[in-house]
Amino acid sequence: MQALVIAAHGSHLNPDASDPTYAHADTIRETGAFDEVREAFWKEEPHFRDVIRTLESDEVFVVPLFISEGYFTEQVIPRELRLEQWDPNKWASDGTSASQATLEAGDVGKTIHYCGPVGTHDAMTDVIVQRAETATEDPDVGEGFGLAVVGHGTERNENSAKAIEYHTERIRERDRFDEVKALFMDEEPEVDDVTEYFESQDVVVVPLFIADGYHTQEDIPEDMGLTEDYRRGWDVPAAVDGHRIWYTGAVGTEGLMADVLLERAADAGAGIGEAREAVRELAGSPAKAVAESTSRTGTGD
Incomplete structure (x- = not known):
C-alpha cells in the first residue's frame, strides 16, 4: 500500500488557509492513485507529528505544499515527522533543485519518501x-x-x-x-x-x-x-x-496544483498510473476556476 501526505502550513488566524490543501487532496483521492491521501499541518489539526502514525500504508510519500526550500521544509517538517535519518544534504539542492530522500520511520516500520516542495518543481x-x-x-x-x-x-x-x-x-x-x-x-x-x-x-x-x-x-x-x-x-x-x-x-488555489503534488510523488517512485491526466482534465476549466475565485474574494468585472 502507498500513501500520500500533503504537508502544509495552515493557520490559527485565517480559516481559509487550509482550503487549497483539502481541495487538492480531494482531487487526488478521486484519481485513486493512492490507497490513502492525508492532509497534515503545522498550525492546524491534523498535525505533522501524528500523521504518519495514523497510516496503514507501509510506503509513504510526503510532499510539502510550500513554495520554497527553507526552514519549514528542511527543519520543521522532518523533525515533526520524526525522520531521524534526515539531513538537508540528502536533497543535494542549490535552493531550487530538491528532489527526494528515502528514509525509514523505524518506530512504525514505514518507508518515507520525503520530497522537495511543490514550489520549486518544474511543473x-x-x-x-x-x-x-x-x-x-x-x-x-x-x-x-x-x-x-x-x-x-x-x-x-x-x-x-x-x-x-x-x-x-x-x-x-x-x-x-x-x-x-x-x-x-x-x-x-x-x-x-x-x-x-x-x-x-x-x-x-x-x-x-x-x-x-x-x-x-x-x-x-x-x-x-x-x-x-x-x-x-x-x-x-x-x-x-x-x-x-x-x-x-x-x-x-489553482486546480492544477494537484498535478504538481502528483509529479513530486511520481519523481520519488510513486505509482500513479494515469492520475496526472485525470487531474489535468479536472483542472482544465479556467472559467469555473475564476468564478470560484471571484466569488470567494468579492472581486469581479
Missing part, C-alpha cells in the same frame, strides 16, 4: 501560466500581455526569491508573454510599483503563494492600487496608471 511553471489563463479566461493569453510573478522575498531565506526567479526565467524562455518579470513584497523590484516595470498595457499579476490570506487579499491589492480598501474588493482587470492589471490571487 509549477505550468500552474503559473494556467493561473494567467484562469484570470483572463483566455487559454491563449500571452501576446500583448506582461506577466508578473510575485513572491514575498525575505533576507531570512534567500531561497524564497530563487523560486520566483527560477519560474520567471522558465516562462520568459517560452516567449509566450511580451514581458515576464519577478517582483517582490519585501525587496526590490517591489510589486507596489508594478506599472513602472511594464510597457504592456495588460499585465497579469500572479502571486506565488499557496493560499489566499493577508498578503494576497489585503497587502498586494492595496499596494498595487487596485483598491483603496481591500474590503470593498477590486475589478479584474483593474485600471492602474494607464495599465489593466489582471490580479489572480494565490497560485496555490
Whole structure:
C-alpha cells in the first residue's frame, strides 16, 4: 500500500488557509492513485507529528505544499515527522533543485519518501501560466500581455526569491508573454510599483503563494492600487496608471496544483498510473476556476 501526505502550513488566524490543501487532496483521492491521501499541518489539526502514525500504508510519500526550500521544509517538517535519518544534504539542492530522500520511520516500520516542495518543481511553471489563463479566461493569453510573478522575498531565506526567479526565467524562455518579470513584497523590484516595470498595457499579476490570506487579499491589492480598501474588493482587470492589471490571487488555489503534488510523488517512485491526466482534465476549466475565485474574494468585472 502507498500513501500520500500533503504537508502544509495552515493557520490559527485565517480559516481559509487550509482550503487549497483539502481541495487538492480531494482531487487526488478521486484519481485513486493512492490507497490513502492525508492532509497534515503545522498550525492546524491534523498535525505533522501524528500523521504518519495514523497510516496503514507501509510506503509513504510526503510532499510539502510550500513554495520554497527553507526552514519549514528542511527543519520543521522532518523533525515533526520524526525522520531521524534526515539531513538537508540528502536533497543535494542549490535552493531550487530538491528532489527526494528515502528514509525509514523505524518506530512504525514505514518507508518515507520525503520530497522537495511543490514550489520549486518544474511543473509549477505550468500552474503559473494556467493561473494567467484562469484570470483572463483566455487559454491563449500571452501576446500583448506582461506577466508578473510575485513572491514575498525575505533576507531570512534567500531561497524564497530563487523560486520566483527560477519560474520567471522558465516562462520568459517560452516567449509566450511580451514581458515576464519577478517582483517582490519585501525587496526590490517591489510589486507596489508594478506599472513602472511594464510597457504592456495588460499585465497579469500572479502571486506565488499557496493560499489566499493577508498578503494576497489585503497587502498586494492595496499596494498595487487596485483598491483603496481591500474590503470593498477590486475589478479584474483593474485600471492602474494607464495599465489593466489582471490580479489572480494565490497560485496555490489553482486546480492544477494537484498535478504538481502528483509529479513530486511520481519523481520519488510513486505509482500513479494515469492520475496526472485525470487531474489535468479536472483542472482544465479556467472559467469555473475564476468564478470560484471571484466569488470567494468579492472581486469581479
